[in-house]
Amino acid sequence: MAVQDIPIEHGSGWNVAGACIEPLHNLTVAANEVVLTIDLPYVNQQRVKLRCPSNDVLEIYGETTRKITFKDLGAKHRHGEFTCYHARIRMPVPVDESRISTRFKRGVLEVHLPRLK
Amino acid sequence: MIMLERFSEKGGFRIVETATVPKKAVMINGLPDVGLVGLLAASHIISSLKLEEVGSLESDVLPPMIVLHGGLPKSPVRIFAGRSLVVLISETAIPVSLLRPLAYDLVEWAQSKSIELVLSLGGMAVANRQDIEAPKVFAAISEKRLESALNGAAEILEEGYIVGAYGLILRRCAQTSVPAITLLTQSYYNHPDPVAAAASLTAVNKILKLNVDVSELLGRGEEIRLRSKDMMNRTQEELAKMNKSHEYDLPPLYG
Numbered sequence: 001m002a003v004q005d006i007p008i009e010h011g012s013g014w015n016v017a018g019a020c021i022e023p024l025h026n027l028t029v030a031a032n033e034v035v036l037t038i039d040l041p042y043v044n045q046q047r048v049k050l051r052c053p054s055n056d057v058l059e060i061y062g063e064t065t066r067k068i069t070f071k072d073l074g075a076k077h078r079h080g081e082f083t084c085y086h087a088r089i090r091m092p093v094p095v096d097e098s099r100i101s102t103r104f105k106r107g108v109l110e111v112h113l114p115r116l117k
Numbered sequence: 118m119i120m121l122e123r124f125s126e127k128g129g130f131r132i133v134e135t136a137t138v139p140k141k142a143v144m145i146n147g148l149p150d151v152g153l154v155g156l157l158a159a160s161h162i163i164s165s166l167k168l169e170e171v172g173s174l175e176s177d178v179l180p181p182m183i184v185l186h187g188g189l190p191k192s193p194v195r196i197f198a199g200r201s202l203v204v205l206i207s208e209t210a211i212p213v214s215l216l217r218p219l220a221y222d223l224v225e226w227a228q229s230k231s232i233e234l235v236l237s238l239g240g241m242a243v244a245n246r247q248d249i250e251a252p253k254v255f256a257a258i259s260e261k262r263l264e265s266a267l268n269g270a271a272e273i274l275e276e277g278y279i280v281g282a283y284g285l286i287l288r289r290c291a292q293t294s295v296p297a298i299t300l301l302t303q304s305y306y307n308h309p310d311p312v313a314a315a316a317s318l319t320a321v322n323k324i325l326k327l328n329v330d331v332s333e334l335l336g337r338g339e340e341i342r343l344r345s346k347d348m349m350n351r352t353q354e355e356l357a358k359m360n361k362s363h364e365y366d367l368p369p370l371y372g
Contacts, residue, residue, distance in 0.1 A: 013346070013347070013350070021346075023346075024307060024308055024309075024346055024349055024350065026305070026306050026307050026308065028244065035244075037247070037305070037308065039305075039308040039309070039342060039346075041338070041339035041340070041342040041343045042339050042343065068343070072340075073340075073343060073344050074344065103247070105247045106247070106312075107338075107339060107342070108247055108305070108308060110247055
């Protein structure tokens with residue numbers, strides 16, 4: 001499934017139809033850039049995609065290394081599973097998508113987005 | 118069975134004891150905070166040492182919710198005890214408006230139990246957390262003589278701000294002569310941080326001469342982070358309300 005085809009369903013952070021979960025993220029605005037960290041436990045580092053549909057939105061899609069169910073997380077009363085992370089994150093300032101840099105360490109993706117001058 | 122119910126005079130919390138709470142114990146606080154460091158560390162202490170549930174905190178102004186454990190309804194804010202320890206955890210983010218009554222009622226209760234040390238575990242958000250292999254632990258203390266009790270497990274915080282329940286608990290302990298240490302471990306701000314929790318617990322081991330194994334916290338890190346995601350999300354909403362970012366500020370006065 002392409003990133004743009006995934007319906008956005010916020011609230012609980014689970015998108016049952018897309019088998020996706022919205023990851024936790026933290027956003028910091030510095031003088032020259034926006035720094036975003038995204039927590040992606042169990043993600044397959046090789047299967048993470050980023051794109052900017054506009055200069056104030058970053059979209060992330062990442063596949064997990066295995067299927068994860070609610071039961072795996074201790075919730076027997078709910079049914080559902082996910083195999084990917086997906087989020088569309090609004091930037092507080094316009095960013096230059098052509099100069100995005102990333103690094104991935106211990107399951108946390110750090111994204112540096114230079115601000116548009 | 119309820120053994121003892123203490124009603125707060127300030128309309129804050131009722132502390133309900135359902136089993137005997139040891140006197141002269143060390144009280145460990147694991148409330149939801151930055152990186153959920155304290156909650157993860159305290160929960161690990163409870164499960165590792167197989168502590169017994171001995172009470173709960175109730176309040177008419179807490180969100181109307183219970184948590185099910187072993188099929189039984191529980192308060193999300195509970196007290197466990199054993200091996201001369203009393204451990205408080207909350208499985209819900211405490212609303213900002215309740216933090217002051219919580220601090221006052223807890224310290225008053227600690228006094229009634231002749232608690233020898235209140236040890237609060239929290240996180241200290243750092244921007245470069247990804248670059249830190251071994252998070253450092255800092256300590257704020259209620260009285261100078263406690264510096265030696267740290268056994269080199271943490272570096273003293275001499276200046277700065279502590280925003281939230283732990284700051285209020287520490288101040289109240291200082292006012293009422295209850296010995297207290299707040300351990301703040303470098304962590305992510307709103308990502309659950311089991312590595313920081315393990316570092317915090319290693320410091321607790323050193324201070325209290327315990328031997329709680331932290332390998333499970335590290336080995337099950339990904340699972341813990343995913344399980345704690347929703348809790349972290351709700352905690353983050355309260356952290357924003359209490360202006361937690363104030364902790365980054367430098368205190369304006371100098372000595």
